[in-house]
Amino acid sequence: MESIPNPKIIEKRAYNVYHSDGIFDMVIGLTLLAYGILNFFDMHPWMSFVIAFLPAVSVRWLKKKITYPRVGFVKFVEWKSTRWTTALIIAGILMVMVLGFVLLPKIIGEPSQVKFRLVESIAIYSVGIMLLGLLLAVAYLQHLTRLYGYALLIAVCATAGHLMHIGLEYYIAFIGAVAAVVGIVLFIRFLKRYPRLEGDESYAG
Amino acid sequence: MRDKAVSLPNQARLYTLDRIIHEPARLLIVTHLAAVESADFVFLLRQTGLTKGNLSAHLRTLEAAGYIEVKKEFVERIPRTLLRLSATGREALKEYRRQMKQIIHQ
Numbered sequence: 001m002e003s004i005p006n007p008k009i010i011e012k013r014a015y016n017v018y019h020s021d022g023i024f025d026m027v028i029g030l031t032l033l034a035y036g037i038l039n040f041f042d043m044h045p046w047m048s049f050v051i052a053f054l055p056a057v058s059v060r061w062l063k064k065k066i067t068y069p070r071v072g073f074v075k076f077v078e079w080k081s082t083r084w085t086t087a088l089i090i091a092g093i094l095m096v097m098v099l100g101f102v103l104l105p106k107i108i109g110e111p112s113q114v115k116f117r118l119v120e121s122i123a124i125y126s127v128g129i130m131l132l133g134l135l136l137a138v139a140y141l142q143h144l145t146r147l148y149g150y151a152l153l154i155a156v157c158a159t160a161g162h163l164m165h166i167g168l169e170y171y172i173a174f175i176g177a178v179a180a181v182v183g184i185v186l187f188i189r190f191l192k193r194y195p196r197l198e199g200d201e202s203y204a205g
Numbered sequence: 206m207r208d209k210a211v212s213l214p215n216q217a218r219l220y221t222l223d224r225i226i227h228e229p230a231r232l233l234i235v236t237h238l239a240a241v242e243s244a245d246f247v248f249l250l251r252q253t254g255l256t257k258g259n260l261s262a263h264l265r266t267l268e269a270a271g272y273i274e275v276k277k278e279f280v281e282r283i284p285r286t287l288l289r290l291s292a293t294g295r296e297a298l299k300e301y302r303r304q305m306k307q308i309i310h311q
Contacts, residue, residue: 005233011240014252072248073285074241197247 022186029179036173070194090137238290
């Protein structure tokens, strides 16, 4: 059956081409870096703008101006609900495993004040692990291998930051800087690989 | 050599294959469109590696057969041709894949 192209492989390949432009990595990386810097200088009012609006607007705008003219416009089939269910199950299993085997045994036998603090920190861990699980699930289901690297980096930085009492802003800025550098490298490579096509590219049929 | 030869019933099946889809370039186009909801001309140009003229000619054939739907629009005054596999085209590709599987496996 090698002679008949497989639509699933083609879909994955096209999806990977779309995300090889590094725009998402670059924007998210710069956003995290900005968040770390603004947090360091206590410029909190700017943070909501940087986090909520900048990535959404800039990714869309850059894709439209840079990616579409080079690789063409494509509308992918929406992710099926079963895929999302799988992603959430993977995230859930990961969360239960970490909470159940690592964190919960720590609570048992502690005095009530310590217990409250631990429960509070477990809530923060839960959200973090859920996000990490989702990142891993998306990486696995969409074959976006570099997301594994980000997941590992987040896990290592968060654990090291917690154990070594490093401020949140420092390791978020570090993760952001790494993602931004990866994004810039991918972006330059993408521009070289896919030069803008000249002339009228529309189908004249 | 005898084992590798296509058996007589399969030879007959080969003649019943859809000639519009059986052509390699068109098969590539149709499979790409089957993998996505819709795509434009540039996307197919990049993904298939065909020349503009070649791609246009094959798209005309597919459009005439009713296998693809073509929608022309302007995005910020730039023309864009959106292409989508029609229900007929999707069914034809499905049938082609089924026939090819039978021919290869029997």
